[in-house]
Amino acid sequence: xxxxxxxxxxxxxxxxxxxxxxxxxxxxxxxELFWYVQYSRQRLQLLLRHISRESIKGFTADLNKGETSxxxxxxxAQEEDSAMYYCALSAAAGxxxxxGGGTRVLVKP
Amino acid sequence: xxxxxxxxxxxxxxxGTSVKIECRSLDFQATTMFxxxxxxxxxxxxxxxxxxxxxxxxxxxxxxxxFLINHASLTLSxxxxxxxxxxxxxxxxCSARDSRLATGELFFGEGSRLTVL
Numbered sequence: 001x002x003x004x005x006x007x008x009x010x011x012x013x014x015x016x017x018x019x020x021x022x023x024x025x026x027x028x029x030x031x032e033l034f035w036y037v038q039y040s041r042q043r044l045q046l047l048l049r050h051i052s053r054e055s056i057k058g059f060t061a062d063l064n065k066g067e068t069s070x071x072x073x074x075x076x077a078q079e080e081d082s083a084m085y086y087c088a089l090s091a092a093a094g095x096x097x098x099x100g101g102g103t104r105v106l107v108k109p
Numbered sequence: 110x111x112x113x114x115x116x117x118x119x120x121x122x123x124x125g126t127s128v129k130i131e132c133r134s135l136d137f138q139a140t141t142m143f144x145x146x147x148x149x150x151x152x153x154x155x156x157x158x159x160x161x162x163x164x165x166x167x168x169x170x171x172x173x174x175x176f177l178i179n180h181a182s183l184t185l186s187x188x189x190x191x192x193x194x195x196x197x198x199x200x201x202x203c204s205a206r207d208s209r210l211a212t213g214e215l216f217f218g219e220g221s222r223l224t225v226l
Contacts, residue, residue, distance in 0.1 A: 034214075044153075044202070044217040086152065096143055097204075097215060101152045 002027040004089050006100035013077050014108050021072040021103045023061075023087030031089045033063055033070040034097065038084040047072075047085070057081070077107045111137045111207045115218035122193055123226055129189045130221045132203030138183035139205035143215065144176075147200040159186040159203075193225040 003026045013019050025031060035047040048056045050063040050070060061072045070087060087100040112135040122128050132142055140161045145153040157178050158166040165178035175197075177189040186205075190197050200222050204215040 036217075043219045044204075046214050049214065096155055096158055098155070099145075099153045 002031065002089050002091060002098045004087050004098055004100035006085075006087055006103050008103045009101065010104045010106065012106045012108065015079055016076050018073070018075050019077040019081070019105060019107075020074075021085050021087070021105065023070045023072065023100055025068050025070065025087075025089050027068075027089060027091065029091060031091060033061070034088045034090065035059070035061055035070075035072050036086045036088055036099075038086070040083070044086070077105075079107045079109060081105060082107045111135075111205070111216045113139075113203065113205050113216045113218040115201075115203055115221050117221060118219060119222040119224070121224045121226065124194050125192055127189055127191045128193055128223060129187055130201055130203075130223075132186045132188070132205070132218055134184045134205045134207075134216075137205075137207045137209065139186075140183060140208055142180060142186040142203055142205045144178060144186075144188050145202045145204065147202060147220070149200075153202060156188075156201075161186075190223065193223070195225045198223055198225045 005024045007022050033050040036044050037047045038044045059074045063070050084102050084104050086102045088097040090097050114133045116131045142159040144156045146156050147153045155168050156171045159178045159180040161180045167173045180186040200220050202220045204217045
């Protein structure tokens, strides 16, 4: 069975401060990990995926297979980063996604 | 990116009636679509995988006779909530995979909010 855990329901930071959203997963195989973001009144959209190893909107995430983690980080949070963030796991490309519980990020001015 | 559209965006119905929600891939073909349910302040829970031309695969605990899924074409999947009751009130979200992409990225609809009175 695949499982994704996001321990923090809410993260509140000041603008310019670093932010880290934790994500841990359990899966017996080699999963594909994603971070999705949902801004207020908008649909869920892909933020980044571990296979591309890219930085989107200043966010990065590194897959740590030893710790089964895929934490999302940004060194300097901006107010427009306020949103709901979901970590998700897929057993293979195109397969169903299992979502974590989500973390709401609030960036204060 | 690819666009997935859901209709209606919101619907209110009386208890005991059936409601159909459509999910369309607008600019790509989707052999597979996924239906999720989201309760307030909770995460997305996968209900079923909709496969074009074949029966949907339901997750454990999801009543297939309650939530009918039809994927009759490569651009349309429908979810019908039959004999809806207040506990079926929720936010239903579909997603689709663009088979042209090897990345596995799923594209999500805007969601449909169902309120059963």
